[in-house]
Amino acid sequence: xxxxxxxxxxxxxIDSNKDSFCDFILVDGVPHDISNIDSVLSRYNQKSxxxxxxxxxxxxHKPCENITVIRxxxxxxxxxxxxxxxxxxxxxxxxxxIAVRPRICNSCPLITxxxxxxYDPHEQKKIINEIDINTIQSIxxxxxxLRKDLWGSLGVNGIVQIKLNKxxxxxxxxx
Numbered sequence: 001x002x003x004x005x006x007x008x009x010x011x012x013x014i015d016s017n018k019d020s021f022c023d024f025i026l027v028d029g030v031p032h033d034i035s036n037i038d039s040v041l042s043r044y045n046q047k048s049x050x051x052x053x054x055x056x057x058x059x060x061h062k063p064c065e066n067i068t069v070i071r072x073x074x075x076x077x078x079x080x081x082x083x084x085x086x087x088x089x090x091x092x093x094x095x096x097x098i099a100v101r102p103r104i105c106n107s108c109p110l111i112t113x114x115x116x117x118x119y120d121p122h123e124q125k126k127i128i129n130e131i132d133i134n135t136i137q138s139i140x141x142x143x144x145x146l147r148k149d150l151w152g153s154l155g156v157n158g159i160v161q162i163k164l165n166k167x168x169x170x171x172x173x174x175x
Contacts, residue, residue: 001037004068008054014066022064028072029140029161041070048072055115069115075138083139084131087111087160091125109141109158117154137163 005021008014024031025040032040050071087109094108105121111128118124140161 001034004037004052004070007052008066008068014054019066020064022067025068025070026161027070029142029159044072050074053115071138075140077133080133080136080139083141084128084133084136087139087141088128091121091128095121095125107157109160110154111160111162113162114164115161131162131164135164137165139163 004025005014005016008016008021021034023034025034025037026032027037027040050073053069053071055067055069056065091108095105108121108124111118111124113127118127138161140159142159142161
């Protein structure tokens with residue numbers, strides 16, 4: 001954990017004495033409690049860590065400022081295609097083509113693109129159906145409900161995390 005905090009300071013000027021880290025760290029899309037993160041990370045060789053990213057917390061129910069995201073390996077094209085197809089099928093089955101207000105889907109996962117949540121299910125469906133697999137750096141679908149204290153009610157139907165090499169789709173602004 002001390003190495004992570006040092007990297008946060010060097011790369012992003014995040015000072016652990018002033019800025020608070022969330023009490024969990026995402027490793028390959030799976031949340032791990034910060035108290036046992038050293039034992040989780042001890043399973044990996046430093047060279048196997050693809051990247052470490054620090055994102056400002058976008059979830060107001062969590063009293064922390066920085067979420068640490070660690071990826072340990074590149075995702076294969078086959079894995080990306082499989083995940084994307086599963087998400088497309090899920091949204092195409094659950095979100096109607098009719099734009100009805102309010103725009104909610106009680107059984108859809110939360111989708112984040114480059115760590116920005118997309119709340120509107122019709123926007124989610126449109127983006128997922130138009131996304132080019134070649135622009136995806138990684139895509140992870142966690143279909144099970146995640147702990148509410150991590151994601152609030154937003155993660156009750158799972159989370160889809162998409163990281164794009166280049167942002168080629170215009171993300172909707174939250175109102």
